[in-house]
Amino acid sequence: MERKGKASLEDIARATGVSKMTVSRVLRGGTGFSDDTKDRVTQAAARLGYIPNRLAAAFGADQASTLVGICVPRLTSGLFGQVLDGVERALSRLGYQAIIGTNAYEAAEEEAWVRQVSSWRPAGLILTGRVHTAGTVELLRSNALPVVEIWDLTTSPIDLSVGFSHRDCGAEMGQFLLRKGRRRAGYVGALAQADVMGRARMEGFAEALAAGGHPLVDREVLLDRPGFYQGYYGLETLLARSPKLDVVHFHNDEMAIGGLHFCQARGIRVPEDLGIAGWGGMEAASVLPKRLTTTVVPTTAIGKASAEALVARIRGEAPQEVTVLPTRLVPGETA
Amino acid sequence: MERKGKASLEDIARATGVSKMTVSRVLRGGTGFSDDTKDRVTQAAARLGYIPNRLAAAFGADQASTLVGICVPRLTSGLFGQVLDGVERALSRLGYQAIIGTNAYEAAEEEAWVRQVSSWRPAGLILTGRVHTAGTVELLRSNALPVVEIWDLTTSPIDLSVGFSHRDCGAEMGQFLLRKGRRRAGYVGALAQADVMGRARMEGFAEALAAGGHPLVDREVLLDRPGFYQGYYGLETLLARSPKLDVVHFHNDEMAIGGLHFCQARGIRVPEDLGIAGWGGMEAASVLPKRLTTTVVPTTAIGKASAEALVARIRGEAPQEVTVLPTRLVPGETA
DNA sequence: ACAGTCAGGTTTACCGGTAACGTAGTCCAA
DNA sequence: TTGGACTACGTTACCGGTAAACCTGACTGT
Numbered sequence: 001m002e003r004k005g006k007a008s009l010e011d012i013a014r015a016t017g018v019s020k021m022t023v024s025r026v027l028r029g030g031t032g033f034s035d036d037t038k039d040r041v042t043q044a045a046a047r048l049g050y051i052p053n054r055l056a057a058a059f060g061a062d063q064a065s066t067l068v069g070i071c072v073p074r075l076t077s078g079l080f081g082q083v084l085d086g087v088e089r090a091l092s093r094l095g096y097q098a099i100i101g102t103n104a105y106e107a108a109e110e111e112a113w114v115r116q117v118s119s120w121r122p123a124g125l126i127l128t129g130r131v132h133t134a135g136t137v138e139l140l141r142s143n144a145l146p147v148v149e150i151w152d153l154t155t156s157p158i159d160l161s162v163g164f165s166h167r168d169c170g171a172e173m174g175q176f177l178l179r180k181g182r183r184r185a186g187y188v189g190a191l192a193q194a195d196v197m198g199r200a201r202m203e204g205f206a207e208a209l210a211a212g213g214h215p216l217v218d219r220e221v222l223l224d225r226p227g228f229y230q231g232y233y234g235l236e237t238l239l240a241r242s243p244k245l246d247v248v249h250f251h252n253d254e255m256a257i258g259g260l261h262f263c264q265a266r267g268i269r270v271p272e273d274l275g276i277a278g279w280g281g282m283e284a285a286s287v288l289p290k291r292l293t294t295t296v297v298p299t300t301a302i303g304k305a306s307a308e309a310l311v312a313r314i315r316g317e318a319p320q321e322v323t324v325l326p327t328r329l330v331p332g333e334t335a
Numbered sequence: 336m337e338r339k340g341k342a343s344l345e346d347i348a349r350a351t352g353v354s355k356m357t358v359s360r361v362l363r364g365g366t367g368f369s370d371d372t373k374d375r376v377t378q379a380a381a382r383l384g385y386i387p388n389r390l391a392a393a394f395g396a397d398q399a400s401t402l403v404g405i406c407v408p409r410l411t412s413g414l415f416g417q418v419l420d421g422v423e424r425a426l427s428r429l430g431y432q433a434i435i436g437t438n439a440y441e442a443a444e445e446e447a448w449v450r451q452v453s454s455w456r457p458a459g460l461i462l463t464g465r466v467h468t469a470g471t472v473e474l475l476r477s478n479a480l481p482v483v484e485i486w487d488l489t490t491s492p493i494d495l496s497v498g499f500s501h502r503d504c505g506a507e508m509g510q511f512l513l514r515k516g517r518r519r520a521g522y523v524g525a526l527a528q529a530d531v532m533g534r535a536r537m538e539g540f541a542e543a544l545a546a547g548g549h550p551l552v553d554r555e556v557l558l559d560r561p562g563f564y565q566g567y568y569g570l571e572t573l574l575a576r577s578p579k580l581d582v583v584h585f586h587n588d589e590m591a592i593g594g595l596h597f598c599q600a601r602g603i604r605v606p607e608d609l610g611i612a613g614w615g616g617m618e619a620a621s622v623l624p625k626r627l628t629t630t631v632v633p634t635t636a637i638g639k640a641s642a643e644a645l646v647a648r649i650r651g652e653a654p655q656e657v658t659v660l661p662t663r664l665v666p667g668e669t670a
Numbered sequence: 671a672c673a674g675t676c677a678g679g680t681t682t683a684c685c686g687g688t689a690a691c692g693t694a695g696t697c698c699a700a
Numbered sequence: 701t702t703g704g705a706c707t708a709c710g711t712t713a714c715c716g717g718t719a720a721a722c723c724t725g726a727c728t729g730t
Contacts, residue, residue, distance in 0.1 A: 006478070049474075049477060051450070051453050051454055051474075051478075052454045053394075053454060053456065054454040054455050054456075055390055055393055055394045055400070055454075055455060055456050056394055058390055059388075059390045059391055059394045065390070067434075067455075074420065075416050075417070075419045075420035075423060076413075076416055076417050076420045076635075077416070078411075078413050078416065080416070081410050081411060081412070081413065081415070081416035081419075082410070082411050084410045084416075084435070085409065085410035085411045085437070088410060088435055088436070088437055089437070092436070092437075092448075097434050097436075097451065097452065097455065098434065098435050099402075099432050099433065099434050099435075100419070100423055100433050100434075100435050101423070101427070101432075102420070102423055102424070102427075113427075115386070116432065117432065118386050119386055119387045119388060119389040119390075120389050120390060120402075120432065121388065121389075121390050139384075139386075142384060143341070143386075227618060228618050228619060254618070254619070257619065261623075261624065264624055283562060283563050283589070284563060284589075284592065284619050288596075289596065289599055300411075
């Protein structure tokens with residue numbers, strides 16, 4: 001039982017008395033060898049602890065890399081974790097490996113990541129959002145790299161797109177709240193400088209309200225990340241400025257839950273005195289004393305669908321260019 | 336402005352009139368070339384849109400791969416997302432790329448992943464937990480692959496270890512609850528078949544209670560994953576069987592919050608009628624109407640420290656073999 | 671005047687796997 | 701008996717980057 005830590009096809013070939021090309025054919029399940037040869041090669045490979053070297057295979061002329069890059073804004077958000085989970089499972093099942101990256105909502109960081117990961121000659125990339133630097137787009141185009149843009153839908157993707165419209169999410173919530181009789185709406189946001197998708201939701205929300213004749217009264221968009229505390233203090237700030245609001249829509253569920261606790265602390269009755277609406281569909285939102293009115297996002301499904309579309313493209317099949325995975329507004333007891 | 340999508344050192348060499356070895360030296364910031372040559376090469380590289388081919392570099396005899404594999408049980412848990420965030424940031428800063436994987440708490444799945452990812456000749460691996468198959472250990476040992484085992488501390492790691500003791504977490508909570516006067520404790524768990532780390536917490540908890548003279552009265556360990564609903568129904572089941580408990584410790588914070596809502600729904604006063612304690616340190620836990628008594632885990636710090644230790648090992652420095660990052664029991668208002 | 675040193679290169683070999691192509695032997699039908 | 705088809709291989713070249721060895725002319729000190 002010899003072991004070197006790194007047996008190559010050559011080693012197996014020597015041990016078996018055939019050429020390394022034959023070994024390659026046997027181990028990749030090709031044809032053109034006898035059963036006897038197959039057995040001897042297979043046994044030698046097992047005995048030597050052979051581990052195929054994908055680096056060498058991908059390096060060759062064929063460029064058969066099975067690496068896929070996936071870049072999300074941040075990993076501390078539960079939503080992106082779920083997306084990643086969907087991506088990873090699907091890729092793994094299809095025989096691909098995922099290289100991850102984060103861009104902190106910065107297109108420039110995304111470009112740096114794309115440049116880095118491109119040097120591994122990946123088979124394809126999954127990017128979050130539809131805003132990219134010119135450099136990124138140029139890089140992807142000139143390398144003819146299969147790409148899926150996820151999360152925020154675009155009707156003219158670089159290559160493929162899987163997601164939903166953030167603007168529509170905001171608009172739908174605006175219309176819903178108007179139907180519920182709300183007339184003086186506010187908005188509490190976060191990541192003001194960075195998150196264009198959050199901003200799209202806010203704009204869709206404001207537009208729908210304006211179209212309904214009761215425009216957005218006030219908004220408080222923090223520079224900070226969207227967390228519970230930020231929701232708490234964001235609502236406090238907003239209400240200090242505009243005390244007569246009758247409903248507040250939040251950047252996401254974490255912030256909305258923070259807002260709910262502010263109301264509880266101040267004795268503001270929800271939904272009687274003030275309605276609260278979130279976005280995202282955190283599991284926590286559905287087990288609150290009062291179920292949060294929110295929009296549920298098909299995170300895992302987006303991950304899965306994007307990975308499958310990308311692999312289809314890589315394999316030369318013709319996947320659907322734009323896949324819409326609709327969100328679902330779930331009326332709760334808070335608005 | 337020519338572009339082919341794949342310029343090589345050779346192309347730059349031709350365009351500049353030097354050898355590709357010289358181009359390699361310039362682009363890697365070596366020495367042995369004039370400023371004039373350097374400028375011409377740099378400009379040609381930019382003009383041709385050169386992207387280095389790490390595949391080729393890693394493939395060569397030097398084996399200078401900058402890939403690092405990281406395997407966690409699941410990505411849908413916020414805690415592991417935070418770990419991954421810490422890992423990814425640190426690796427990226429140090430010039431490494433992360434390939435992710437999940438093992439669903441199964442050592443056999445981990446082995447399959449290690450085998451897959453090994454074929455990319457990674458510079459090192461980060462694994463979650465200290466339970467691995469014999470095949471995994473053999474594979475890592477024979478390849479002399481730098482490895483960090485994170486999350487659950489082991490005093491005799493395969494190579495390096497960064498984390499804390501789950502058993503101690505459970506024990507500490509047991510002692511704390513005894514000091515608070517609790518005498519009839521229960522436990523609600525999840526992932527009974529799979530999560531050895533959750534089991535370690537439960538065992539530590541039970542031991543501490545027994546040592547204090549008031550052993551664990553009853554436990555309900557679900558096969559399901561640890562979620563809000565599972566906490567809700569787990570507590571319902573447990574109390575149906577053992578109605579006289581005065582405190583219940585949960586597998587994690589999600590389940591504990593589920594338990595809190597069960598209490599709210601049934602009019603059970605917390606902490607007067609029943610104490611509730613969680614584990615993990617979800618941000619949500621700290622903004623509940625009553626702050627949850629829980630154990631905060633240094634997730635991001637573990638990710639960061641493990642990545643840094645691994646890179647130190649890869650670079651031939653001598654990192655600390657075992658790094659303990661302590662958890663912190665945070666008394667809330669629920670127990 | 672000549673060996674020694676050094677900057678600034680070039681040449682060669684190699685990593686492991688695979689595509690493309692070559693070849694020896696066998697079998698069978700015309 | 702010959703030629704075509706088929707099986708079961710072997711040979712060669714190549715991918716892109718890098719280590720190591722080698723080369724060359726200019727300058728230097730004695």
